[in-house]
Amino acid sequence: MDRVVPSRWPALLVLCAGSLMIILDGTVVAVALPAVQRDLGFTAAGLAWVVNAYLVAFGGLLLLLAGRLGDLLGRRGVFLAGVALFTVASLACAVATGPALLVGARFGQGVGGALAMAVGLGMIVRLYPDPVERARAIAVFSFTGAAGASVGTVAGGVLTQAAGWRTIFLVNVPIGAAILVAALRRLPAERGIGLRAGLDLPGALLATAGLMAAILGIVGTGEHGWTSPRTLGAMAVAALLLGGFALRQRVAATPLVPSRVLRIPGLVAANAVQFLMVCAYFGFQFLLAVELQLVLGLDAAATGWAFLPTPVVIAVVSLGLAGRLIARWGARTVLLAGLALATVGFLLLARLPADGAYVVDVLPAMLIFGVAGGLTLPAVTTVAMAGATDTDAGLASGLANTTQQVGGAVGLAVLATLAAARSDGLRAVGWAETAALAGGYRTAFAVAAGLVIAAWLVALTTLPRRSTGPSAATDPSAPATVGAGTDPYRSAASG
Template identity: 55%
Template sequence: MTSTIDPEQIQAAANRRGRSLAVLCAMQLMIILDATVVTVALPTIQADLGFSAAGLAWVMNSYLIAFAGLLLLAGRIGDLIGSKQVFLAGLGLFTAASLLCGVATTPEVLIAGRFLQGVGGALASAVILGMIVGLYPAPGEQARAMGVYGFTSASGASIGLILGGVITQTVGWPWSFLINVPIGLASLALAVRLLAPQRGLGIGAGADVLGAVLVTAGLSLAVYTIVQTAEPTAELPRTLVLAAASLLLLTSFVLRQARATQPLLSLHIFRKRQVTVANVIVVLLFAAGFGFQFMTALYLQRVLGFDSLQTGLAFLPAPVLGAVMSLSVGPRLTVRFGSRAMLLGGLSALVPALVLISQAPADGSYLLNVAPALALVGVGTGVGIPAAIMLAMSGAEPTDAGLASGLNNTAQQAGAAVGTAVLATLAASQTAVRVSEGAAEVVALRDGYSGAFIAAAALALAALVLAATALRPSRH
């Protein structure tokens, strides 16, 4: 007796996978939108809740510290108890924390809500990549799925700037957070129904409590060390002590993993050169890309005089071209030429974009100096980010999917945090020097941003050289 394959069943399975992918990407989009929407709303939040200038930074920092610090641990928890369970917990907590932020009437409540958002975002985000790889194991389908995810990651920040400007100037900053509540509840209901149940390895298979404490404390302190350098009260000796402490914690974590019978982070994953090199490239790529978006928003507002709505709309070329490349063109080219070739192409577009905008003058034109750079960034990140993520996830065993996903997300967040903090500090320092030399404020600001853009170009160039020399050619 021969069995026949029901085309309707095949189509139903494909539709279910598509809806599952949509739910996963909706969560990732909420996470990225939340960070950038809040960036645009910060001045209004400061005025309404009475934040000090130093305290306002913690609206961002409390989220970053919790998110980056917990990603590796969250990824491993996904391997142990099941990715679906961890994703649902993270999505639920992120939604509840968004409600808390939206109704906050004091700085303390908002900062606490942002910290809880970071915890929920880490839990959900850490397992998303592993779940996508599980849904789409075939190279061609995986390239298309990663294109959707890559668009979400690459263009979410630009979309957030646009949405943030609209929300802040129409219905008020609380809706920057409250908008997550209906989206989160709908996504939670769909996730419960659509995502396939997954059995984990069991807590006994890898509950390295000491390792979890060391890596979470080390990563959180490292992010705190980075972000506090931009504060006016930051002092070099204190920063060096914090950096040494975070390095000691992370070194102790690595030594612990080398000896633990059930390590939180199996160091064997770093023996795969493709995974290790690709994650380094992800750090550099996100440092350059997110630093670029942050500095460009400042240039538009403080040099060209754009308001928050104009600033958001100015970013449109990046997400539009990013969508075209990551959702349509990129996946087809990836299947034909391989992920490495697409990564090289994306980085080759990103480097000149950053050099181009570094030359924008104090009396610059949006159409001549900014829009072309944004278009190139949209093309570069649209093909480069999905390719880098696919390479970083390549070679991971199914039992390490959550670990590899958490590691890659940690690389993304570390890159974004480091890039933004370092470039902002560099720009502020250069601006201060130019002011002390007697330059007009707008000229000093422009010079500071120019130096930051050149530094971002150097990061992207380093990623390009590394991809060309250390990554093996790959067809997927």
């Protein structure tokens, strides 16, 4: 079996380091929010925007604008610009003296993170045209994303408790500078296809504004509710803008989303699966972190450490097994197996009692989620990027990343709302506070299990099993299609 070309690993590690820094920052702030509120005088409602400002910018820009800019201008240049902006904005966060300054700097972090993340997968497609090598590289890249989200909880608690909340942002400055230097040395210089190939600026503005409006409406549901005028108004604006974008793509001379991209085998189906499973995964991480503190009585640092088994197992599975399993059995099969395991994990949490013990009632689910995440995240990414060529890899990468961000926002909002509503109902009939909270979280985790089952069904029924395309051995433009009559997500080298 072929091995990944060693000289490409430094470039892959630079991309992974950038991904880790950016994704970690999305969760590291969660544990520090009480300290931020005390220091800067945030109101309870305003505090949510320390998270929401980042999410709105990050999710709104990822899909088309940032990814397409990478295709047109060169992905290395866009990656460098994104990391630089993220690093400067991190410094601004660390020295912020008031709520408005911190929220504005967090928005800047989101823009920089979007630029860097949107082109990462596209660069991996270019670096690893062979499907076996690509599967392994994507497994490494996916691990950094999954681990970053979990490690962020640990890092946020430890840094905040040891040196104050400003250090969670300040630490990004030397890390970001090191990534910039390494990127200049290790990432291959490349030229984009050029702005003459067409940047549909009206379409880009419609898509970006529409996504921002949608995410703005979603992240505000915890404060305003799903049926409030604010939420309904934001969603109506989002629908109008995204509808206008769809119409624009039908008449634009150089559409931002060419129809050929949506015809890439498995792309739309893989993103649908990813949306459903990330809805569940993201909600699990935040809701369980709160439940461990409010129901089981762990402090912030202990809560962070409680999540550590998940990224450790993800590392073992994604780095040691996922690439080989995908090469042997195909990404679709691995994805289905991982989703089945994730369902078991959520069902275990759906029975977590108010007087539960971490080792008995939580740790088994943590370990299962580690295996499930290590299998599903690289598998679904492999499927989503399988048919992407150099011309459209940035666009496909941006689409995959945006599906993750929007799915995370929707999942957290839906599951948190359901948990709160169920807890309120239980309190109304006389349940004690801790028991009512536990009952609400059990409901949310049961719904999360349903979302994963839905993802499993979509994957089973819509992801293509076989390819009728040319062989990858003879057609380098179809890197993940290895021959007629074969699984398009499995390498011919797997034998």
